[in-house]
Amino acid sequence: GDCAFLLRWYRNPFFWFLASKENDVYGVSDVPSWCCTRALSFGDRAVPRRMASALALAAAAPAALTHAPARRQRQRQRAAAAAASHPALGAGGHQTRSDDADGAWGGGSGRRGRARAGSVRLNAIQEPSAAAPEDPVAEVLPLGRADDAEIPAPVGTATKEEFMDWMLRAQSLPAQKLELVVDLPEGRGLVAREKVGRGESLLEIPDATLITVARAVAESKLGPAHAALQEWSLLAAFLAEQALAIEAGDTGGAFATYIRALPRRTGGVLDWPEEDVRTLLAGSPSQRAAYERQASVDGAIEVIRAQFPQLTPGALRWAFDILFSRLIRLPNRGGELALVPWADMLNHKPGCKAYIDDSGGKVCLSPDRKYQPGEQVFASYGTRPSSELLISYGFAPEVGDNPDDEYELVMGIDPADRWAEQKAAALRKLGLSPVESFPLRLRGYPKQLLQYASFILCDPEDPGELPDLATEALVGNAAMKGLLGALTRGKRGTQGEVLGGPAGEIAVREMLADLTSDALGKYPNTLEVDRNIAAQDPSQPTKPLKKKKAIVAEVLPPAPVEGTENDGAFPNADAWVGIFPEPVRQTQRSVAAARVRVSERRILAKTDSEVRLQLRKLKAAQMTTKV
Numbered sequence: 001g002d003c004a005f006l007l008r009w010y011r012n013p014f015f016w017f018l019a020s021k022e023n024d025v026y027g028v029s030d031v032p033s034w035c036c037t038r039a040l041s042f043g044d045r046a047v048p049r050r051m052a053s054a055l056a057l058a059a060a061a062p063a064a065l066t067h068a069p070a071r072r073q074r075q076r077q078r079a080a081a082a083a084a085s086h087p088a089l090g091a092g093g094h095q096t097r098s099d100d101a102d103g104a105w106g107g108g109s110g111r112r113g114r115a116r117a118g119s120v121r122l123n124a125i126q127e128p129s130a131a132a133p134e135d136p137v138a139e140v141l142p143l144g145r146a147d148d149a150e151i152p153a154p155v156g157t158a159t160k161e162e163f164m165d166w167m168l169r170a171q172s173l174p175a176q177k178l179e180l181v182v183d184l185p186e187g188r189g190l191v192a193r194e195k196v197g198r199g200e201s202l203l204e205i206p207d208a209t210l211i212t213v214a215r216a217v218a219e220s221k222l223g224p225a226h227a228a229l230q231e232w233s234l235l236a237a238f239l240a241e242q243a244l245a246i247e248a249g250d251t252g253g254a255f256a257t258y259i260r261a262l263p264r265r266t267g268g269v270l271d272w273p274e275e276d277v278r279t280l281l282a283g284s285p286s287q288r289a290a291y292e293r294q295a296s297v298d299g300a301i302e303v304i305r306a307q308f309p310q311l312t313p314g315a316l317r318w319a320f321d322i323l324f325s326r327l328i329r330l331p332n333r334g335g336e337l338a339l340v341p342w343a344d345m346l347n348h349k350p351g352c353k354a355y356i357d358d359s360g361g362k363v364c365l366s367p368d369r370k371y372q373p374g375e376q377v378f379a380s381y382g383t384r385p386s387s388e389l390l391i392s393y394g395f396a397p398e399v400g401d402n403p404d405d406e407y408e409l410v411m412g413i414d415p416a417d418r419w420a421e422q423k424a425a426a427l428r429k430l431g432l433s434p435v436e437s438f439p440l441r442l443r444g445y446p447k448q449l450l451q452y453a454s455f456i457l458c459d460p461e462d463p464g465e466l467p468d469l470a471t472e473a474l475v476g477n478a479a480m481k482g483l484l485g486a487l488t489r490g491k492r493g494t495q496g497e498v499l500g501g502p503a504g505e506i507a508v509r510e511m512l513a514d515l516t517s518d519a520l521g522k523y524p525n526t527l528e529v530d531r532n533i534a535a536q537d538p539s540q541p542t543k544p545l546k547k548k549k550a551i552v553a554e555v556l557p558p559a560p561v562e563g564t565e566n567d568g569a570f571p572n573a574d575a576w577v578g579i580f581p582e583p584v585r586q587t588q589r590s591v592a593a594a595r596v597r598v599s600e601r602r603i604l605a606k607t608d609s610e611v612r613l614q615l616r617k618l619k620a621a622q623m624t625t626k627v
Contacts, residue, residue, distance in 0.1 A: 145271055150314025151264050152243035158260035166257035167342055171209040177202060178377055180345055185539060186395070187263075189347045189376050196371040203343055205363040211235070211255060211339040219254055225307045231337055232323060233300050239319035240311045258341050266325040267394020267588060269293055270317060276586070280593035283523035284600055285408045286387040293324075293391060324392045330358040348389070349378035350402040385439075386596050396592040399534055399599055406439040407603045409449070409515060413456050422463040423456060426470040440516075440607045448474070453508040454499040473499050502622055509615050516608040520601060527601055533594035538587055 158166075160182060167173040177200075178190040196202065216238035217227045226237060242259045253259070265271045269290040272280075277294075281287035301316045326344040330336045340363050343356060353368040356379065371377055381389070383404045386396040396402075412435030413423050424434040438449040455473040460466065476495025498504050523530070580588070 145273060145317070147314065148264070150312065151318045152240075152247045152315050154246040154260050155243055155262055155318065156260070156264040158257055162257055163261040166261075167209075170257070171341070172206055173209070173342060174204050181376075184347075184376060186347045188345050190345050191376050192371040192373055194373050196367055196377065198368065198370050199366050202365045202367065202377070203363060205340060205342055207361055207363075209341055210363065211238070211258075211341075212336055222308055229304065229307075230300075232320070233304050235327070235337065235339070236300070236316055236319040236323055237304050237308060237311060239322060240315035241308075243318070244311065244315050255341075262322055262326075264318070265585075266321050267585070268321055268325050269391045269394075270297060270321040270324065271394065272589060276589055276593075279524075280589060281596075283519075284387065284593075284597055285410070286391060286596055289387065289391050325394070328356060330356070330363075332357075332359045343379075346379040347376065348381040348384075348393070350397045350404065352378045352380040354379050386599050390592050390596050394588065394592065396595040396599075399531075399595050399602070402599070405599045405603065406441045407519070407600045407607075408437050409440050409445075409519075410435060410437045411449075411453060411456065411515070412436065417456075417459075419459070419463045419466060422466050423470075426466045427455075429467065430470055430474055432474065440603050442603055442606055444610070445512075445607060448496075449512070450498050450505075450508045451496045453511055454504050457507060457511070458499050469499060473497065502618060502625075506615060506618050506622070509611050509618070513608060513611045513615065516604050516611065520604050520608065523597055523601060525597075527598070530594045530597045530601070533590060534598045536587075536591050538591040539584075 160180060164180065177192060177194050177196055179193045180188065181191045182188050184191075213231050213234055216235055220226050220238050220241060222237060222241055226234060229237060239259065242253050242255060245253060246256055246259060269277065270293065272290070277287065277290045281290055297317065297320045300320065301313055304316060305311060305313070323339075326339055328338055328340050328343065330338055340356070343363055343365065346365065354365055354377075357364045357366060365377075365379055367377060381393070385404050385406045386402050387406075387408075389402075390396045412433075413420050413427075417423065420434075427434060432452070436452055438446055438452070451473045455470055458466075458469055458473075460469065474496045476497065498508060500507065
């Protein structure tokens with residue numbers, strides 16, 4: 001029957017742990033509207049019908065998560081615990097969804113390991129851990145971004161000619177069919193100077209040019225403690241050290257010219273003002289990813305500065321911003337991380353199949369098509385949705401241009417479920433988490449979503465049945481494993497089934513329909529407003545819309561301050577060093593964020609429509625069977 005448990009759910013520490021995903025990083029300002037469950041009889045089992053978990057609704061609607069004012073102070077208190085593993089930076093060899101080097105450029109091996117939204121430990125259902133002691137570093141970190149003055153002054157001061165001279169002479173770069181152009185719509189990029197054939201070997205960058213973990217340790221003067229840092233932090237510390245050394249007058253480093261040629265700003269989320277993260281990403285799962293990225297980097301900076309206080313927060317934040325936008329994982333070297341000068345000038349194009357190849361002692365690019373002189377040559381950063389491109393690189397393709405767009409739907413075990421702990425244990429035995437994320441795409445959603453949902457909703461009388469139910473839902477019949485395993489390469493979920501038969505099929509789709517409908521309602525603007533913003537040229541001055549000015553004001557940049565006007569055209573802005581007038585940067589962020597919102601809403605609307613059509617068919621078939 002119906003049971004109101006909202007108050008118990010809201011006070012449950014498991015909810016707070018999961019809803020924040022960084023445990024105490026965000027506050028919760030809203031409560032989902034549902035507060036009861038219904039049971040459907042599945043033979044000898046009962047399955048809640050509308051038990052769309054609190055976490056699923058909160059995660060699908062990031063607007064319910066507010067950026068709490070005390071977040072920075074709480075982060076510092078828990079820095080030692082939170083940053084030790086740097087979840088969004090791929091600590092301990094596990095690359096999460098936020099680890100943008102994994103799968104980007106190299107090898108084209110498909111999507112990297114998806115970060116499960118809150119890979120929680122079972123004891124998180126009970127009590128949160130005690131807060132860590134006060135952080136030894138007293139200096140306050142930048143709130144969301146580094147001011148221009150906090151970025152080391154030499155960054156962005158090298159000319160194009162200096163950089164090319166360094167590449168050709170100091171790094172022995174062979175003669176190139178590509179040339180560096182700085183006035184493209186994307187800013188910098190590599191353009192064919194003569195005809196380029198499909199599959200032809202380009203770039204051919206020597207190994208000595210790469211900045212790997214081993215090379216950074218060898219060139220650094222930070223000492224043995226530097227080598228003990230996690231690889232992302234190690235590389236960030238190296239970049240910051242080198243930039244600050246140049247600022248202090250030491251220009252003799254092997255990569256001094258490269259450091260000076262790097263952009264001061266990338267446009268990624270680490271470069272965004274807090275207000276833009278709050279407003280431009282409202283309603284989108286990318287807001288949650290942006291807060292996670294910022295929290296992880298802040299925690300990593302705390303850990304680095306505890307060892308090396310001479311590395312300033314602004315320099316480190318800039319360094320992490322560079323890593324997220326330029327770091328490459330080399331596929332033929334065990335996934336080794338590297339900054340690859342010259343190759344990192346290549347821009348991404350959705351659908352491009354050209355990937356970095358690091359075999360043969362050099363880093364090369366094999367284009368996936370022919371190029372004529374004057375055409376920009378593109379590479380693939382991996383099969384990334386527009387939201388990921390926005391978070392890491394600061395751009396989003398036009399709506400409809402990215403075949404890899406998706407909406408990340410998060411769902412998990414209801415903390416008020418009477419068998420919550422037992423279900424979590426059963427999932428962990430299968431290598432799954434009590435909370436999982438699933439991609440919704442225009443071409444559909446994974447079968448595993450429905451199977452997982454049917455398990456978290458099931459309500460057997462005997463909890464001892466849960467391991468078998470988990471296996472039935474997510475693994476399948478062992479007798480069929482051989483044949484299906486060969487066909488599906490053992491992919492988990494392809495051999496399972498939705499629990500509960502026809503009634504279970506209906507229940508999980510009703511839950512999915514609730515989630516998609518609720519997610520659509522969380523975007524602050526109308527679809528028409530977002531489409532109008534997304535259709536604007538990000539390199540041109542913002543064109544104010546005539547209708548619904550109050551709503552548009554939330555996502556459009558303010559009018560330029562007197563004395564800072566710029567026509568917005570990239571060729572007339574300083575694309576080489578990554579500095580644009582603030583009104584131009586605001587327009588870029590607004591248009592890119594609107595493109596992400598429109599793409600996500602298209603996916604949600606299509607999923608919602610398909611699921612409701614499936615529901616009508618299932619219910620009609622059920623009624624026919626009864627008759």
